[in-house]
Amino acid sequence: MNYINRILFSLLSVGLWMGPTRGQEIEPTWESLAANYEVPQWFVDGKIGVWFHWGISSAADENRPNDGSHYGRRMYSVVPDDYSGELGMSETLTRWHTERYGHPSEFGYEDLIPLFKAEKWDPDALVKFAKDNGARFIMPVACHHDNFDMYDSFHPWNSLNMGPKRDTLKEWKAAAAKHGLKFGVSTHLYWSPRFFANARKYQKPGTPEWTLFNMDFDPRGYASQDSWNEHWYARCWEIIEKYDPDMFNNDAPYPKLGSGKGLGVKLFTDFVNRDLKENDGKQTVVLSFKDASVDRSAFTYNLERGGAGEIKPEPWMWATDLSGGWFYRATAVNRMSIPVMVGNAVDAISKNGVVMLNVALKGDGTIPENQAAYLTAFGDFLATCGEGIYGSRPWKTFGEGPLKVKDGRQGENRQDFSQQDIRFTHKDGVLYAFVLARPTEDILIQTLADGGLLDREIANIKLLGSDEKIQWKRSHDGLQISLPKQLPDALVTGFAIELNQ
Numbered sequence: 001m002n003y004i005n006r007i008l009f010s011l012l013s014v015g016l017w018m019g020p021t022r023g024q025e026i027e028p029t030w031e032s033l034a035a036n037y038e039v040p041q042w043f044v045d046g047k048i049g050v051w052f053h054w055g056i057s058s059a060a061d062e063n064r065p066n067d068g069s070h071y072g073r074r075m076y077s078v079v080p081d082d083y084s085g086e087l088g089m090s091e092t093l094t095r096w097h098t099e100r101y102g103h104p105s106e107f108g109y110e111d112l113i114p115l116f117k118a119e120k121w122d123p124d125a126l127v128k129f130a131k132d133n134g135a136r137f138i139m140p141v142a143c144h145h146d147n148f149d150m151y152d153s154f155h156p157w158n159s160l161n162m163g164p165k166r167d168t169l170k171e172w173k174a175a176a177a178k179h180g181l182k183f184g185v186s187t188h189l190y191w192s193p194r195f196f197a198n199a200r201k202y203q204k205p206g207t208p209e210w211t212l213f214n215m216d217f218d219p220r221g222y223a224s225q226d227s228w229n230e231h232w233y234a235r236c237w238e239i240i241e242k243y244d245p246d247m248f249n250n251d252a253p254y255p256k257l258g259s260g261k262g263l264g265v266k267l268f269t270d271f272v273n274r275d276l277k278e279n280d281g282k283q284t285v286v287l288s289f290k291d292a293s294v295d296r297s298a299f300t301y302n303l304e305r306g307g308a309g310e311i312k313p314e315p316w317m318w319a320t321d322l323s324g325g326w327f328y329r330a331t332a333v334n335r336m337s338i339p340v341m342v343g344n345a346v347d348a349i350s351k352n353g354v355v356m357l358n359v360a361l362k363g364d365g366t367i368p369e370n371q372a373a374y375l376t377a378f379g380d381f382l383a384t385c386g387e388g389i390y391g392s393r394p395w396k397t398f399g400e401g402p403l404k405v406k407d408g409r410q411g412e413n414r415q416d417f418s419q420q421d422i423r424f425t426h427k428d429g430v431l432y433a434f435v436l437a438r439p440t441e442d443i444l445i446q447t448l449a450d451g452g453l454l455d456r457e458i459a460n461i462k463l464l465g466s467d468e469k470i471q472w473k474r475s476h477d478g479l480q481i482s483l484p485k486q487l488p489d490a491l492v493t494g495f496a497i498e499l500n501q
Contacts, residue, residue: 024281025273028266034298037272038283039315042182043247043300045391046136047349048382050375051186051319051358052126052172053141053326056109056148056163059116059363061100062330067093069326072109072146076198105202109146110209118164121365127175129367130359133379134386139184139249139356140172142239144327145195147212151243155235157212164365169243184247184286185239190232191252193222224259233263240271247286249302254289268299288317290409300354307344308351309407311394318348320412322374323360332360334370336414338377342491343417343436345378347405349389350398350423350434377491384465385494388432392425396453399423400446401436419443431497432464439493441483448479448497457500463487464494 026036057071066089067074075097077090087095094104101107130138143149149158151169160167169185176183196212197219203209210216214228222228232255240248248271254264268287275285288300301316308316320341324332336344345355357378359371367375382389401421405413417436422445425432431454435443448454461470461481465488472481479497487493 024276026269026276028262028269030265030294030298033265033269033272034295037287037298039300040284040286042284043137043286043354044315044393046182047354047389047392048134048345048378049137049139049182049184049354049356050130050135051139051141051356052361053144053321053323053328053358054168054361054365055141055144055150055327056112056116056146058328058361060112062328062362064100064329064331065089065092065096066325066332067329070145070195071327073195073198075109076104076196076202078198104199108202108209109196109199110212113148113163116163116363118159118166118168118363118365121164121166121168121361123168123171123175124178126361126365126367127172127179127181129372130375131179131181133375134382135181135357136390137182137184137247138172138176139186139247140169142169142185142187142243143235144188145192145252147189147192147196147214149235151239153235154238155211156208169239173243173245182246183243184249185243185245186249186251187236187239188251189235190250190254191222193217193219193228223253223256226261229255229260229263233267236267237270240274246284247288250289251302251304253291292409302356303353303409305412306409307405307407307412308348308353309405310351311398312352314352316353317356318344318353318412319356319358320344321358321360322371323358323368326358326360328360328362328368330368334374336412337416338374339437339491340414340416341374342378342381343421344405344413346389346423346434346436346492347398347413349392350394350425352394381490381492384488384490385432385434385492388425388427388430388434388464388494388496392427392432395424395426395431397424397447399434403436422447429499429501431499433495433497435493435495438487438491439483443481443483444478445481446478448474450474450476454479454499458497459500460498462496462498464496465490470495 026032060071068089074090074093077094079091079094142151149155152160152167173183193214196214199213203213203215217228218225286300288302290302296314302319303316304319324334348355359367399422403417403421419435419437419439421436423434461472463470463484468484
């Protein structure tokens, strides 16, 4: 069966499936998906996931200039020989690539693949490390904008055929199952025809590279090309059918209702319907993407590098990057400090969010030390305060304090928190209060004043991670907690406030 026929066969197979029963299946509309989509408990209870960005560009020279994690796009920028002005990111990378590897016409993106060997990649050890530091699910990238599949794909440019010569999704999933973690996948495929627009001038018909660089699709008009939208659907559906993920994250646009004949919402509803069919009508999977224009009841919103100003009515995902660049680069710097990252995570959870921390693996498959330090610090916090995180829900209000988190994607907080910044969660009749900076004096929580939102009496207060007896007093000014004699070695201090029934 040739390449095109396999795509058509995949589409035909999908079209024949009708869901659990005609009366129960979700229709391929946003309205039907919004009315039926239910976030599974494992996701809302688990709170913490690790995203893994890893691929061809991970193996490029680690000392390369900033490429914005789009090495394959930026290396093909046009740089006039007589250019004397200030170079932009793309022009700088093109010149660097030419000096380091050769002109893009002679050393293309495809020539980086043999450098991507994954010689030290140990998914079992990586998943165990993620679990030991608090993760309850993982989400490796299945395909980025560079059109290279990190699994055994019908698309010929994949990690089993070349580079690592391994089906990385299969091995990630096996490791997740071994360690009891849920398994997600992330695809960034949709706009790859535009991603490689500047590489087109170097391609020749009849070569294998013709397929990698999406030469059969219009780099500007692909969104209304039936051939591309069907190809996208087939690539995504293959991931779903072959790897049966617990979570599917579409980190790119998708075919729209008009120009794309609704293949986007069709894929998403087919994914959920497939799950309903296999689980007696109960949804067990998570569908996530970044389209702010769609009803948030229809999916789980990926609020990448952003934040929430208030408690959101639907669970959402705060996705951030620990590397400073999504894909590994030795000179990348994460401008969010470790204490701020932990504080931001607690802030997100207090507002009905779930945390997804991205790790950018090296080309050899190992975690850089600076990123491991972020995960370890977060794991230390969870080891002390996890009882107020896992399985918790937002309280009546998210908290109090002077630091205001911007609402929306991008613009995530990088400012230091103070001990006046306090966030709440609750679980099993216990209210948890988290002080987002290490306190140096008595703690005053104004929200918990007599006559305020807390309409029950406090029976006892415990310092999470300690047996020290806590002294406290509640008045019309607030709940005052005396500074403990010894604080646990954690970046955020948590208190369990036990209430009278």
